[in-house]
Amino acid sequence: MAKKNRTKTAPASVDGINPRAACPCGSGKRYKACHGAPGGVFVPRPFEGLPNECDWVALRELVPSATAPLTIKGYDDVTVQLGSLLPLAAPAMRRDSGQVWLGLQVQHNYGDVSRDLAAALLGALAAEESGIVGLTEAPDAGPRLQDIVLGDTLEVTVHEGFDWWIADVEDTTGLESALQQANAAALPTARLAGVSAAYWTNTGTKEHLRWVMPEPEDALLTALARLHVSGADVIVPRARFVGMFRAHGLLAPVWDLPMGTGAEALEEPALAFKAALDAALADTSAPSDEVRSARAGLANRQVTIR
Incomplete structure (x- = not known):
């Protein structure tokens, strides 16, 4: 009786990623059990096409405290500020001052960072009251940052700490301790x-x-x-x-x-x-x-x- 052919065929890659490799999202799971599963999505270069793509990556992963103004399609009358890290690591916030903030350093990752951030930002822009806007699950298919961010450049300002968190706040009572703690953790950059x-x-x-x-x-x-x-x-x-x-x-x-x-x-x-x-x-x-x-x-x- 002939022996069975034991030659193993390497798994086909999906979007250039080996299904058995660790998922690039950082979950610790294999790609095929995470964003490579049916219905999953992973965009390996989510900021491609945005102005200053490399700065988006740096603010997301490397820079403790930085901001940049954004102009959003259909919201020319709203001040939108991109921040490396927002208070409580919030994805987005509508402030009492009327400003809307978008944070890059967040806890969630649903496979397409650009789509996730756009969903949080649009939620904050549509909110009628001030507060945090976050994501608890992957958003439905919708616009990405590339679809709504206008302009040809990203004007980045690097800060020594996080005093900009309270720049639009008149009464800062009770915020000093949290701000001092955040400032102490910000490496000079x-x-x-x-x-x-x-x-x-x-x-x-x-x-x-x-x-x-x-x-x-x-x-x-x-x-x-x-x-x-x-x-x-x-x-x-x-x-x-x-x-x-x-x-x-x-x-x-x-x-x-x-x-x-x-x-x-x-x-x-x-x-x-x-x-x-x-x-x-x-x-x-x-x-x-x-x-x-x-x-x-x-x-x-x-x-x-x-």
């Missing part, structure tokens, strides 16, 4: 002015540069490997390129910096690095063995945070 979506931060024991980049992952890894081999991946003396975050379909390279560097000292080096990176991205020659080896090493130093 600054956005570099000369390049896009590059953020310096000080953790108290280390300084870092975290830079969200829009290029496709394969091309970016090869370009970074070319720079590493040539020694051109050092932003400032004694800085060290330590790896990358992968978030919402984009890579964010990270450098450890010498204590005392500060954000201002990174401006010119960052411009020089961007020019070198652009040249490496434009290099179409076949990678050398050394570059391929460096690329493999870089790929092993990636941490997916969404």
